[in-house]
Amino acid sequence: MPNGVCKAKKQPVRLASYHAAFLRGRESLWRRTLETAGPPHWRTLYEAAVLESDPDKLLGRIVEAQQAIMDRTEDLNWSEDSPEGVELLFALNALRDLRKMAESDVKHSEG
Numbered sequence: 620m621p622n623g624v625c626k627a628k629k630q631p632v633r634l635a636s637y638h639a640a641f642l643r644g645r646e647s648l649w650r651r652t653l654e655t656a657g658p659p660h661w662r663t664l665y666e667a668a669v670l671e672s673d674p675d676k677l678l679g680r681i682v683e684a685q686q687a688i689m690d691r692t693e694d695l696n697w698s699e700d701s702p703e704g705v706e707l708l709f710a711l712n713a714l715r716d717l718r719k720m721a722e723s724d725v726k727h728s729e730g
């Protein structure tokens with residue numbers, strides 16, 4: 620079987636398993652009760668990116684979430700010691716990994 624066919628079949632499984640891992644970790648990451656009216660803007664965009672199932676929209680959602688996270692880190696003066704700073708760092712790393720996987724899958728589907 621040619622490599623492209625094999626990889627094309629694995630693409631949905633790779634993204635689905637990556638998303639599932641984030642869903643499992645999501646509960647423990649945001650276990651704390653929020654005292655505000657809702658989640659911060661960056662968190663909403665992060666969740667939208669992680670849960671996006673449309674490959675055509677995924678990269679756009681990732682970029683949007685990364686920008687919101689960077690904006691928030693500027694607001695906090697990038698304190699990795701704060702609870703939100705830890706969450707921001709985790710989210711940035713997760714989005715970076717998800718972006719690499721999505722870009723790799725796009726290259727494989729085009730090639």
